Amino acid sequence: MIETCRTQPFSGQRPGTSGLRKPVKTFMQPHYLENFVQSVFDCVEDLAGATLVLGGDGRYHNREAIQTILRMAAGNRVSRVLLGRGGLLSTPAVSSIIRHRGATGGLILSASHNPGGPNGDFGIKYNSGNGGPATETLTEAIYTRSQEIDRYYIATTNHVDIDVLGDTHLEAMKITVLDPVADYSELMESLFDFERIRELFRSGFRMRFDAMHAVTGPYAHAILEDVLGAPEGTVIHGTPLADFGGGHPDPNLTHAAELVRQLNRPEGPDFGAASDGDGDRNMIIGHGCFVTPSDSLAIMAANATRIPAYREGLLGVARSMPTSRAVDRVAARLNIPCYETPTGWKFFGNLLDAGRITLCGEESFGTGSNHVREKDGLWAVLFWLNLLAVRGQSVAEIVAEHWQAYGRDVYTRHDYEDVDADAASRLMQDLRENLPGLVGQTVGGSHVTAADDFAYDDPIDGSRSEGQGLRLMLGDEARIVYRLSGTGTQGATLRVYIERLETRRSHLQADAQTQLADLIRFAGEVAGIAERTGRQSPDVIT
Incomplete structure (x- = not known):
């Protein structure tokens, strides 16, 4: 009835x-x-x-x-x-x-x-x-x-x-x-060389995948351990729980701290990865080597033809505006289009449906391709496993070679979580109004050459999306970006993104927070973050 x-x-x-x-x-x-x-x-x-x-x-x-x-x-x-x-x-x-x-x-x-x-x-x-x-x-x-x-x-x-x-x-x-799991596992096997990955595990390769007591647990157990032969115990926190075991199911350096500790131990695994609550995000870590999501996208694009599904090459790539410009440099080398979109996977959908791009990603630990129309955490992990099996190198070696070839977009994101929503909105509005006056200022030897409020004109349907983030562009290929996140339910989350291109080989391995210290300080001062939010430091740094 x-x-x-x-x-x-x-x-x-x-x-x-x-x-x-x-x-x-x-x-x-x-x-x-x-x-x-x-x-x-x-x-x-x-x-x-x-x-x-x-x-x-x-x-x-x-x-x-x-x-x-x-x-x-x-x-x-x-x-x-x-x-x-x-x-x-x-x-x-x-x-x-x-x-x-x-x-x-x-x-x-x-x-x-x-x-x-x-x-x-x-x-x-x-x-x-x-x-x-x-x-x-x-x-x-x-x-x-x-x-x-x-x-x-x-x-x-x-x-x-x-x-x-x-x-x-x-x-x-x-x-x-x-x-x-069944349909998804079949799709993954059609994209990657599962036999090469099996050989990698048979060689003694050690991995930890942290499912964070979220939905990817059953997928990881079935694909990594049952199908690909990774040893039992490769998947940790693999049982989905209604409260995620009391944890925060966000795969970053703060909330996946146990995984990070395991990978940083001298006797730690060769490779680590994690996914989030619904399985669309990923974090990639090598032994003693964290791979930023921006670098991960760029490395995947640079090596895509080594993967069965992408052997014919890429139609193009896309990244969200706050994501570092590392993939732009790969696209330029490959002579393929690179699109800069607002944050939100829906903006990649039109490009994928129109056949303009093959790979896309966001700095917020999301990477994907034209196999689905969502970011896909376990797909990204399998991509890296396939790449490691083919190249026969460690994560750290692959990252180092990439930086030597393309330079390193030294990058960090500072999150100020659960900030008073009105205070955060006033901060952004005042900064927006002050953008014209910032052009020409100097910070740490870098000049602010441009400042704007990012807007996107969709090349497929002609729609325009405004107010997508405040950008400060600096003369030595550096940027500072400010955004209010739309994914929280309490207060507001202010995200500040900072990057600078580094090409000096002697500086490629330096700590990002140290290398970007002058820009981090300037980013806080120019927006008045401490005074307006009461926060002396961010809640999460990635």
Whole structure:
């Protein structure tokens, strides 16, 4: 039986760059999730009779939300739902299933790298038929609908068994419970030389993959240990937990500290990697060698033809604006296009769909290719494993050779988390107004040659995105960028990105914080970060 439930709008249901993210307690309010899901359903064309993909990262409230969404899908005449067993699907796996099974779209339940548990965060986003995040036009339509909604449709059935593989029905809707790993593993094997990676592990190569008690645990156990033959224990924290084991599922030097310690020990593994809550981010570490996401993208682009899926070369590459310009230098050498986009994977989608690019990435630990329309953490790890197997060198040796060939974009990101939102907005507004007066100033021997508020004109659909980050350009190929992140749910996160090109071989291995000290100091002073936020130092440095 289908019921029509009356409701009233909730304020603030505007999706951000990665959907709607709020504290769990907000989503647990009566009608809150239902309102947003119905707003999505009201805005998706040809929903009746459609096939949707559904899954999440296993965080707190995931299973309960899936029951609600299944009942609502039936209430809105969806024909079929493809569901990950236990409600689990990584974000790149959802993208892959949408694309390869011809689904109309999919709903992903995740707040990505945000903390979980009853006092943590929850999130939901809609991915369209290309497998990528909904366009800004669609997300704005969803928000508009959420502010006027007065009813939603839901089946009265109380419970669906989501833990048994196979088909079942809810009203007239078929629910197919899938192995969450199978389709994705098959796709990975089509892209990489799995036999070469098996040989690498048989040679005694040692690796640690930190799944951070998030969704990539089952994927990593199945692919790395079962398929590729990595020794048992290669995957740590591999069981998804609703609160991520009390940790912060963000693969960076701060939140994956245990992995970093293991790789820095004299007897430590040869290679380390980590992924986040929903499996779309990655961190790459060699023995005593952290690879910045910007360098990782550049190295992957420079070595792509060594990987089976990319042997014919790259159509082009793209990076988010705050990502270092390391990949630009590779693109110039390869004579292929390099696009600079705003932060947010949806901006890469048009370029990928139009065949303009093959690889893309963000400094926020996200890398991907045209195999899906999301960043893909485990794919990036497998790329590096394939590269290590082919080149027969350590991570540190590969990085060092790359810097010698292209120079090193010495790079750091300073995050000031949970800053008062009003204070952060005033800081950005005042800095924006002061940009013209900064041109011509000198810092540490470097001249500010240009300053702007980054805007992007999409070369595919002609849309324009403004206010994407404040940039200070310095004469010796250095930059300072300021952005407010849209991924948090409490206060604001101010991100400051600092980079400078280094080509002197004697300085290539120097500590980034030391090399950039003058620019770091100037970045804080010119924006008045300490005075305006009360923070004397960043919460996270990468």
